[in-house]
Amino acid sequence: MKIPLNQDGVSMQDYSSENLCTWCSGCGDYGIWSAAKQVLVELGIKPWQVLLCYDVGCHGNMSDKINAYTFHGLHGRVIPFAAGAKIANPNVPVIAFGGDGASFSEGVGHLVHAVRSNYPITFVLHNNANYGLTTGQASALTWQEQAMNSSPNGMPERTLPSMDFIFSLQPTFVARGFSGNIPQMKEIFMQAIKHRGFAFVDILQSCPTYNKFASHKYLLDRCYDVKDDNHNVNDFEAARALAVADTSERIATGVLYQNEEVPNLYENLLPRQGRKTTAVEEVEIKKIDELMKEFI
């Protein structure tokens, strides 16, 4: 596949940061980082036209390794921050990145309500099934029997069935990718960014240091693209079945489900309908004569 390095006056070089990456050798973050830059170039989005929001975790170290407007905030909280940014200025594409620890433990409530609110943002889940930056503790998505730093006997809790959970929330966009497949990730990101509402993108990510159970090789051997099986992305039940299917032999990847019929949160805000300006452009001292009338 040919990846254009220069599109509409924006190039990969524009997104290059002088800061050196600090991830482990073989970390899946490199692939996600590359695909993110590529999709922005291919969409002709310049670094100043986008806001990339990062949670806290290994992936968050991308925040200063990519030359764009970025934000690096608190653990578990990236989704509401990104959503707040988006509703203030819907003209700016907003992509939020977060790990499985942040998104399925600390900030799981935000994920639930992001799906429900259908915020017009993209959420990329860096899913390496463990807490990497705090040196390899089990997350809710770690396989239960795996010995991890905080659970040498395996977790006493069950693994959270993340895809079943997401599908139970009536999502409007669900995709799964693999950090070793950059061209496919780029395709997924492109559709996610163009999606009307909240795009949930689960990237299965290798973590060579702490995740010994779902390695790069393990994922490489199993991932296939549902496009090759003629999957209909508008078929909710089929998508859910693919997403929750046993992954020991084959792992379905690609855009699994998309529903463009559901309005996003901003479209549902009655007072904003028909407005040409954004909240950012409307900051001025406002007259309140009309408001006072009610109290006279």
Next chain:
Amino acid sequence: MNRISIKVTGAQGQGVNSVGEICGMGLKRSGYCVFGYREYMSLIKGGHSSYQLDISDERIESSESRSDVVLHFNHHGLKKNLRDVKDGGIILHQTPMWEFPEEDEKWLTDHNVKALYIPMEDIIKELDVPNILGNIYLTSFVWALLNQSVDDLKNLVREQFAHKGENIINMNFKCIDAAIEYFAAQSDLNLVSLPKPDPKWKDALYITGSAAQGMGVVHAGCRVFVSYPMTPASPLLTYISKTQNQTGIVVKQAEDEITAAQMMSGSMLMGARAMTATSGGGFDLMTETVSMNALIENPAVFALAQRPGPSTGLPTWTAQGDLLLSVGSAHGEFPRLVIGLSNSQDAFDLMPEAFNFAEEFQIPVIVLTDKHIAEGLYTQQQYDQNSAELRRGKLITDTSKLKVVQSTDRYDPSVKDGVSSRWLPGTEAAVFASQGDEHDAKGTVNESSENAIEQMEKRMRKAQSLKDSLPEPVLFNSDGVISKDEKFDLLIVGWGSTKSAVLDVLKSDDLKDKSIGYLHWQYLWPIKTDRFEKLSSSAKKVVLVEQNYQGQLGMLIKMECGKDIDHKILKYDGRPFFSDELYSRILPLI
């Protein structure tokens, strides 16, 4: 100062508020300054509640602990609130066959209180109207007792129920006429005499502190409001939501307080004016976000409506117990601004300033209010809309300036006042990372010792430049604000909603001419104490008035300038200072 008060008690949902609201608005329109005060419990139906109106021809912003007329919707009021009536006052009730216990009977006689039973059930039956109209009947009775114009009342009722159709209005009128007639037949009931009205109040607003604050928020150009319901902050969310179709503001009820704080922060980063509002427990959840904004140097505005804690505490009552929380909350060291609102005037005036300071200094701003302000009803002159400023500090929006800006300008540690340039994602300029890890000038993570020192010192320089730009506390005497510092026999110091009770006490007849000053902090942190030091050293006595256990403002003052305040008038039972109560606590100091 001439003041009278009327109080209505009853079960929540029984119509206590509607009597209070109609009388309050009506009296305001007749030319009175009215202050409305509600007490209720944390439940929806059945709990015991009250609505009190304190009425004067002069500015009045506090309640008395005993009223001239008390109307009880049910017998609970006759038990719990019997002694809330003044000597020589009137009790009205509608509890059939009620017999006062002997002790109460004696109390009523000793205090020359007249109790009148109004046979509401029979009257409603006779009038053949729905039960709910008993409220309008009782309102009209009180209205007649206050010797107010029946036509004015009818006009108000017509206005309030216009949307319900002529039939409903006519039934209301029928009740009004019947009540007036019934009142006229009570030959032994004296009229309650009000002072002469002052027409200046007629066009004033009768407004809650929350609506006042909401208008201030809208006026300030806030365009995104995100909140999670929590008493007593929810009335602000309700007001902003209710008016959203008029104002066009983006309102989001978040799934929790952390979300609310984060969404506000995201909107602020993009360049909108955004805010969130909560109470103590919710603010606890927001504090990590307060800290985050400090490091990314993002303007942020948090309204904290206080109620008594700890824990869920007294959810529907008032307090000033979260001052130290505001000043000390969230991890790490960073500059912040804490503002304390006091009434419907500065609930409006200070909101634009909250946003201005947040943007000028790129810091978190915490705006303290409390249940008393949030739900108190003030008679408020219409707001001056020409005074508020829009100050956005070093925000760059000009295209030519954006062209030359460097990524390293964002957190440039060499800036003298600690405030570096800020520009917005989505604008064509050099990009930067809004970095929540310690970072260098352009937001690259940097853990070096040199950088940590440089950036900490940069941020903390803002504390000094912020402090330099804040006004000293405001000084009042019984005539109002005074600019000249003078010698006082008694200097009262305080902040927040207690100001209202203090100023009302200063206006009481036997204190008016005494040498008493009141020093009020609107800007609580960083705290300025120069004026205080000067005034307190020349005053004979200094007294701290606060609605908390520890005297938290006093602690901050001592921390800042080392000065102890000897006398403290503190209250921490969830009730505001009543004017007569405060008067009696100040009196021994004179």
